Amino acid sequence: MNIAMLGSGFIARFYATTLHAQRRKDRILSVYSRNTSHAKKFAADFGLNKYGSEMEKIIQDPEVDAVIVALPNHLHEEAVLACVAAQKAVLCTKPLGRNASEAKRMLEAVEKAGIFAGYLEDLCYTSKFLKSLASIKAGNLGKILWTKSREAHPGPHSDWFWDKEQSGGGAIIDLGCHCVEISRNFIGKSIRPVEVMCWAATQVHPIDAEDHAIGLVKYENGAIGQFEVSWTFRGGMDLRDEVMGTEGTVWLNSFLRTGFEMFTTGKGENYIAEKAESDSGWLFPVGDESHELGYPQMFSDMFDAMEQGIEPQETFYDGYVVNAILDAAFLSAKSKKWEKVILEDWRGDSGIREEKSQVSYDEKYYLIKKEILPNGAEKVILKDKVTGEIKQKTIRD
Ligand SMILES: NC(=O)c1ccc[n+]([C@@H]2O[C@H](COP(=O)([O-])OP(=O)(O)OC[C@H]3O[C@@H](n4cnc5c(N)ncnc54)[C@H](O)[C@@H]3O)[C@@H](O)[C@H]2O)c1
Numbered sequence: 001m002n003i004a005m006l007g008s009g010f011i012a013r014f015y016a017t018t019l020h021a022q023r024r025k026d027r028i029l030s031v032y033s034r035n036t037s038h039a040k041k042f043a044a045d046f047g048l049n050k051y052g053s054e055m056e057k058i059i060q061d062p063e064v065d066a067v068i069v070a071l072p073n074h075l076h077e078e079a080v081l082a083c084v085a086a087q088k089a090v091l092c093t094k095p096l097g098r099n100a101s102e103a104k105r106m107l108e109a110v111e112k113a114g115i116f117a118g119y120l121e122d123l124c125y126t127s128k129f130l131k132s133l134a135s136i137k138a139g140n141l142g143k144i145l146w147t148k149s150r151e152a153h154p155g156p157h158s159d160w161f162w163d164k165e166q167s168g169g170g171a172i173i174d175l176g177c178h179c180v181e182i183s184r185n186f187i188g189k190s191i192r193p194v195e196v197m198c199w200a201a202t203q204v205h206p207i208d209a210e211d212h213a214i215g216l217v218k219y220e221n222g223a224i225g226q227f228e229v230s231w232t233f234r235g236g237m238d239l240r241d242e243v244m245g246t247e248g249t250v251w252l253n254s255f256l257r258t259g260f261e262m263f264t265t266g267k268g269e270n271y272i273a274e275k276a277e278s279d280s281g282w283l284f285p286v287g288d289e290s291h292e293l294g295y296p297q298m299f300s301d302m303f304d305a306m307e308q309g310i311e312p313q314e315t316f317y318d319g320y321v322v323n324a325i326l327d328a329a330f331l332s333a334k335s336k337k338w339e340k341v342i343l344e345d346w347r348g349d350s351g352i353r354e355e356k357s358q359v360s361y362d363e364k365y366y367l368i369k370k371e372i373l374p375n376g377a378e379k380v381i382l383k384d385k386v387t388g389e390i391k392q393k394t395i396r397d
Pocket of ligand 1: 012
């Protein structure tokens with residue numbers, strides 16, 4: 001693929017580093033930045049022939065096969081619509097929109113134009129995530145009851161993130177979009193998210209947006225997806241997920257503990273890892289950040305899907321559902337009540353009821369729990385199928 005990169009900032013550099021690493025065949029051809037000198041510098045750093053400060057011109061270049069939108073949130077819609085006008089495949093970074101209305105307009109535009117569109121949700125592509133998901137889909141965790149996803153760091157690196165108008169919100173929109181999509185994958189994308197309860201506050205920074213939030217997303221089958229996001233967390237970038245099912249558990253730590261620990265008095269000059277706050281003492285560097293964050297796996301899926309004419313794992317529709325869930329979170333943070341997730345376009349299952357499975361112990365009782373005590377004794381806790389009485393029975397003294 002010949003790729004046009006829109007934006008020359010933080011994520012554009014991460015994407016470019018990924019795409020031009022390890023002899024990959026998909027290459028960036030050109031870059032757009034509103035500031036020509038930034039575009040020129042980016043082009044020089046990544047060996048690109050073309051750069052410019054006119055977005056449409058870069059997109060319309062006949063040599064371009066796909067466009068990556070790596071611009072601030074308030075420019076995603078404009079950039080996606082420019083790709084639609086030029087009939088170019090488009091890959092857009094997260095969050096898709098600042099809200100569900102924006103995301104829905106983008107979704108409808110790409111579908112109407114019949115162009116390939118992918119949602120660049122990298123954290124749903126890390127090796128750990130993909131293996132956990134495969135394991136969950138194979139039934140190893142049984143029915144998923146509760147997922148917890150946490151992204152917390154000391155706050156983003158550019159002005160526009162902190163301005164609610166341009167970003168669409170604070171930590172909820174910036175980090176919650178990752179957590180919500182991680183949980184949706186684990187719970188099952190076909191399960192409808194129904195309502196959200198969220199606490200949000202601006203605890204530290206002089207901004208209008210929230211710098212800390214916790215939310216619960218309730219799904220139609222009774223599962224709960226919990227998100228915890230913060231721009232006030234100290235100590236680096238904390239990316240952790242937990243999945244709890246009727247048959248098992250998964251715990252993931254994607255960044256602060258990747259198995260690389262280092263102590264230094266701080267004599268040298270070194271980059272440790274994204275959002276690391278210290279370069280001395282005990283440190284937790286990350287070997288290949290792009291890989292740990294899922295970028296190579298994500299681009300492979302996107303370009304494979306494009307070539308095969310199929311949908312990628314993360315689509316604009318997913319981006320729209322995420323925005324709808326976050327809209328409800330913002331409402332709930334204000335109303336302090338459960339707020340409905342409004343999905344005018346729902347493509348998953350409908351009318352799923354919460355199932356509660358009762359394990360039969362014998363004809364008379366259900367089994368609640370089997371326990372082996374420290375002294376080796378074994379007992380079962382049972383419920384009478386008719387009277388509902390709960391009692392225990394010793395199996396071994
Ligand atoms: N893990 C991830 O997937 C991830 C991580 C970081 C950022 N992002 C997303 O990437 C996008 C860009 O974030 P970033 O971290 O690269 O930001 P950044 O500030 O580092 O870079 C933004 C780029 O857009 C340009 N820009 C800023 N305002 C502009 C304007 N008004 N008109 C035209 N160009 C403008 C900047 O010059 C820069 O090239 C955001 O949507 C963000 O949410 C995704």
